[in-house]
Amino acid sequence: MGTELRVLGQVELRVDGRLVEVGHARQRCVLAVLLMEANRVVTMEQLLDRVWADRLPYKARQVASNYVSRLRQVLAGDVAIARRGGGYALEVDPEAVDLHRFHRLVQQARGQEDAQALALLEEAAGLWRGEPFAGLDSPWLAAVRTGLERERVAARLDRVDVALRCGRHTEVLPELSALADQDALDERVAAQFMLALHRAGRTADALAHYRHLHTRLIDQLGTEPGTALQDLHQRILDTDPALTPASAAITRGTAARADQPVPRQLPAPPRCFTGRGTELARLSKALTTEPEQNPPPSGTGSATRAAAAVVISAIGGAGGIGKTWLALAWAHQHAERFPDGQLFVDLHGFSSTQEPMATEVAVRGFLDALGVDPGSIPTDLDAQAALYRSLVADRRMLIVLDNAATADQVVPLLPGSATCAVLVTGRTRLASLIDRHGARHLQLDVLSRQEAHALLSARLGVGRVAAEPGAIDELVELCGGHPLALSITARNAATRPGLPLAEIAAELRELGLEMLDHDTDPAASLPAVLSWSLHWLTDQQRTVFGLLGIAPGPDTTLPAVAALTDLPPAGARKALSALEEASLLERRPGGRYTMHDLVRAYATTTAHDLPDDVRERALVRVMDFHLHTAFAADRLLDPHRELLQPDPPTPGVHPHPLPDITAALAWLQAEHATLLATQHAAVALGRHHVAWHLAWVLGSFHHRRGHLRDKLATWRAALDAAEHLPNPATRSRTHRHLGNAYSRLGQHEEATRHLTQALDVAVRHRDPTEQAHTHQQLAITWARRKDDRRALDHARRALDLYRTLDRPAREADALNQVGWYAACLGDFSMAREHCHEALTLCRHRQDSEGEAGALDSLGFIAHRAGEHRQAADHYHQALTLFRTLGHTYLVATTLDNLGHPHAALGQHDQARAVWQEALELYREQGRDEDAVRIQQQLADLAVLVDRRF
Template identity: 35%
Template sequence: MEFRVLGPVAVRLGEQVQVVTGRLQRTLLGVLLSRVNQPVPVDALTDALWGGNPDPRAAQKLQLHVHRVRALLDDPDRLSFGNSGYRLRAAPEEIDAERFRVLADEAANLEPHRAVKALRAALGLWQGVPFAGVDVPALNDWARQLTERRLTACEALYQAELACGLHEAVIDELTELTAEHPLRERLHGLLMTALYRAGRQSDALAVYRRARDIMVAELGLEPGPELRELHQRVLGGDLREPVAAVHGDLPAQLPADVRGFTGRDAELSELDGMLATEPPMVIAAVAGTPGVGKTALAVHWAHRVRDRFPDGQLYVDLRGYGPDEPLSAADALAGFLRALGLDGAAIPDDLAERAARFRSLVDQRRLLVLLDNARSVDQVRPLLPGSATGFTLVTSRDSLAGLVAREGAHRIGLNRLPIADAVRLLHGLLGARAEAEPAAVGTLVERCARLPLTLRIAAELVRSRPGRAIGELAGELASQQDTLDLLDIDGDPYTAVRAVFSWSYRRLDPAAARVFRLLGVHPGHDVDVTAVAAMTGTGRQETRRALAALVRAHLVDQAPGGRYRPHDLLRVYAAELAEADDTAAPLTRLLDHYLATACAAMDVIAPHERARRPVVTAAATRTFDDYQAAFGWLDTERANLFAATLHAAPAYVVGMSDALWRYLHLGGYDDDALTLHTRALVAAESLGDAAMEANARRTLANATFRAGHVPPALAHLQRARELYQQVGDRSLEAAAWNNIGIMHWRQGDLAKAIGCFRHTERLYTEIGGTGLRAPAMNNLARLLCMLGQYDEAYEQFERGLENARASGNRASVTSALCGLARVHLATANHSEALGRATTALTTAQDTGYRVLAGTATRLIGAAHRGLGEHETAVRHLDAAIRIARMVGEPDDLMAALNERAAAHVDAGEWDAALGLHREVLATEDGNRDELAHALAGIGDVHAALGDDDAARERWRRAAAIYREMGMPQADDMAVRLLTTRPRPARSV
């Protein structure tokens, strides 16, 4: 049952929607819904229905209308009568106005691209003016509130779409809405922003002038400060697109601020001063001994000044010192580029290219970059922005002399806390107990080497022993320092802190002590409760208690998201302690947990491939309710999953590669895929296991192909196919044939590609009952469509769609829908193409397949172009080009550029069309059919300009490619060549 008031009052029962036609019934139902689940007195209802015209029979007439309303309900008892009046029962989700409110409120807490989806769904509930046809005082207030909320939701929607980079897409709607509501300043501001970012600065300024004229004339007031400031920013050219336009939210990666931060006033002032110089200094390096508080200082200062960097804050722990391998500059850049909106193959393979792309993205942005725990200058240098508008802060145990000499970094040497600040820190941590024993506090400060890390650990131990004097504990520490080895790092005498660690460790209960030791065994950088519980073999509640004890003792830091991480020095100490334990069983349980849970996550993401995943002996220790939760867990644990393969048997490495390949492909983690699958191939070859080697080669071929290296990818697949034949795995043999077909397609050999896809189909038919055939069916259908065999292509796409839906393969569902749209476009059935492509876009957005979202967006644009809706077509094609650039999908980019060029031809904009076609020709590793389309398009433009010689030369080249690929466009080119005669070109 659904009640609708956002438009004409109506009820929906099942699939049947019935508009309430009688004015009195509409009024009665509306008033009851306005006070749903509450009794409404009879007098209030009769007053709403008949107003100032009292009728002695009003009560009887009311009963008649109540009877008619009851007839609309699924259960007449929903509308009951009691002493206080009539009560209509309905759940909030049964009322469209309430569903609208919930969706709009939820959107406020979502990142922009998800907020757009929620807000579009909320606004889609509106069918017109609330309570259309009903005008009674009892409902007017609610109607006004709903209308205001709708406008607020519209503003939030356009704000989110601007954050997603859809500037041109929102201009028309914003223009219309500002005309309807000329006194809403926020709408004018959003329209100005959209116009400016679309390159229309003068139009943006004109919007402000019109808004000001209206407000002065209507209200006698100047625009508010926000709109005036926006006007000044447009005038000054300082209204740039956000850095993370595609993903929406600006990067905000700083760790949590340090609680109880004490001292360092001079260093903080020194950092502040760097922002005030002219020109401002842009690189600072904080250097000092371990535990001296470099990260704490950097993070605390970054939080103090974050408002001065409106384009966001980037943070990375470079892991320069500690038990982990240092993070490479290439991996750090990949993380930054993803945070700034890039996905997949849009992230270059080469380190220098990544650094250049990073510098381009952050050029002239006011961005704060915090590079924590750097090992060397070489690790830092590629991560530096190139412009002077941002600020980079580096922390390291190294002096980073090269950074100072070459890049002009300002180095701040961080020494141990001054005695006064160290004492003040302990006073802040211990309160009255420190005041009662000043001499003991001084002794404890020296015993802890005046290092903030050890001071916090010692303070927690003091708090945990309320019956002992501080002086007694300081003496105990002194005696232990005489008997324990001192931890000497880099020859620094002030890093002798093992005694302090030991002092705190010995106070732990056995369960917490064991967890601490196992953290030294864990191969990754941070960990969650579930993984620790897997290692200990105990329950999550007991594990959580142990971790809480470690956090209280400052032996472990708790990071956002329920994750735990010990300081580097403490990890070394924990690993030393663990050497006396039998760690084989905990490590085995951990590895089993990671593999089993990774497989469980992939079962949600790609259920159709469940049979291909490795067989796991352990049960997954957590489950996932939906696609986003599964993908989010894999994103969070990716580094740990990779680290696990460094400590595992070869079979485990192959299994993890098999489990993760689809996730790495969908997420665009191409570097990680190449690393893991190469590691898997080495492992499989060491075992001499043909099936494992075949799996490793298949997954490595996919990663190699994604990196643009077709010949080696094809070689891996050919060998994988042979191995699958040897071991009798016909399903994976078919998968290898499908992938080989893709390689031939990419190389332009359509005949070989079709042969591979048809052979794949035959294998799947012989196997029977497989839910894995949809990708091959869609691939074959696409080639048939390219070759002009539209009827067979359509039938094949329909079969692929049916198979994909039945098997839960959401990527193939979207791909098949896009394919059906392609066939409709090719046969000039543009309305049907628009419907299929729109459904495909919704599916792609729901599942996060950004590549397919770009494809669907392009097809929507092409359909609108076919329908003659030029402006709408261009808006979608521009969005498709932006998506293709961001996700690094050259095929989609070339197709979108070609389609956009055709739109310019429609408008007679010849130079713009030529520029886009030439960009297609310059695309590396491009599809040959799109290259041919671009050549044909260039020829068409030259012919329109009267330069028939240039046109014929392009047509000949296009015809050669079409003929080589067996495409029907070869005949079109031949006709053009035969019917066009050379003639002098006219000037442009």
């Protein structure tokens, strides 16, 4: 699918069909302006005027620039916002923007034959999902919106003209009737409506419409109808044969035969249906796309060959996700395309009260609806299906098969004619429909945040929603966009109009699934609806489902599930596939499996039906899997680090193999949230050594990626765990790492307190190694407190201890540290001596991270000594190594340092570029003080450049 940008409705960005959050309304306004002028420059003045007009915010240019920066972060790789000529240009393929695609399709239709032109105009009409820029407001957008609506109406009427020329008057009659009611004085609409009525054999109605219009024009405008409309009226009176299409064969076979009833079995359209624009468009595309021309598989019968031409859209998704609503909404929107009727049956594939409907019963119901004499219906299912196919042959009908359990239920109900369309809904993929009958599968996801807001607004009223926007946001978040959960929540709120929405949100937050349950009406209970999906699972698959509910982390992988369930990989894969097939689980790129939060909450309730020891053993296995894989990853990231081996894993648990540092970083990045959740689960289960070792093995990764707050959180959890562990060095290490985390976050008093405790424990237990480590960290902390002399003193004490301990890696690190603080105090000779010695030692030991640190220090020394070119060279070498190591924390710091020699050399563009990159990294890493400082550096640089010119 790629990237789609939309303005014909709500302003949206979709990547591979998934909605990407763009931001708040004003930020979407900025995106709308850039999209309207795609690939053209929008000056800053134009941007400010079009978004804010005369209500500019404080520091408007900076605000606009910030909005553009945030948009850059969310836009996909094939869309960019470039700075050009004092403004911005959104660089994008016009085909990726619905508005520009609409313009292209309308323009292209003007030079085509009628059939092709109609297809193009219908495709253009399908791009509209409502009012342009829905929910956004500015004078410029309002003016543009009005213009676009005029374009939409013009294209719509062009399409009707072409459809009438193609003899499709029956199809457009309902649409023209609605248009004529909306604008009773529009003579073009009136002419189209009269012509369609006349061709449909309703000449009297056509003449009556002319009389009503004539009267309105006289009464309201004091004028007669125009010449063109008067001429059409006269030609209808004269029964001009030229008004009837020359080829009646165009519509032959599409109208119901006189001896056959026209069934209208669709249930009422869903009230308050919102969103689903993408899914509705995909259904429309499936209807209008030519059938596959591939021959059917060998050995299939004639019924299969015929059915392969039928357009089948199999809509799948979890219980309560809105499959039936979507099917009915689409069916009612397009009912005019099926003048020979619509058939509907609920196959009860997933129900608490009924078994799945037998296919014979469904076929018999369709034959009854088609007017077949009960006495002439054959008893054999195959014969019944053949009769059904004969009756719908060459008729334009829609067949909706709702809530199917299996493909066997569906296949006999497929018509044999390509003039029919079929919608099938079910919780499973119905694989053989896709494989053997060319069904187009559509997997439903939850509603987007905007769609969920719209649903609650429709159910509760705009006023009540607007009165408590914060509560509405929380309800949307707690329901996770799940349509049934939102509907139940809306019902709870609507039936208690005096209760503030904030109280309903608090109830839902506290009670969770219990608030979405219903004792007497299973169809109104989310747990009950979800439970129906379990009926088709084996006992083992239900166990896997329950264990996935209690597994730590937002998602999982096959190796982790194998550990969790104690199944071989093949067995775990089969169970996951079954859950995915049942729409209880979703597989995402990278081999990751995830559940919707509410489905997971239900899975957790089923896990409580399992024996306690089954649950605990499963958690122990998956914790050990994650801990020992993280341990292996940490050894690859920092092989010189002190080796602290965790307890052996549970028998049968094997860490995921990681061949190199690249694989280690990728695994840690992918599993980061799960590893944090695993530590929480270990604390809850009293597995203190697991909780502590997870903090330890995540240390290098957190440092490299700049996850400072996560580092602090893991070590705070480790401090509680350390109280239950016997080794005093564990407590010293924990206080030291906590001090490091607090120091990096700028909380220096807390940092010093924990480091002092770490040193006290190390001295009390005569642990020189921990003393050296802690002195080194105290040096860093005192330097951050602007006391370089005390920092140098601690660094020297650490160096002396490391030399006595014969720890060359740590010695190199301490040498570098002494050199740095010496440079800070102006002793460049001592600084160079120590840093060069550190560099030599690191290169000898092939310690790339230590080498990069020494080069960074030498760059700092050269810059302080006024040797700016040498400084830039050292920094560039360090930067290359840090990037290779994936050490984004120190990449940011070195970029920051590098900007200074560039600025000193008058290389302002280079300085601006590296500082801008550093600023983005600082923001990502939560280094707020550094971000503020570098923003000031960029501002000072801009002033300097302005003064020069």
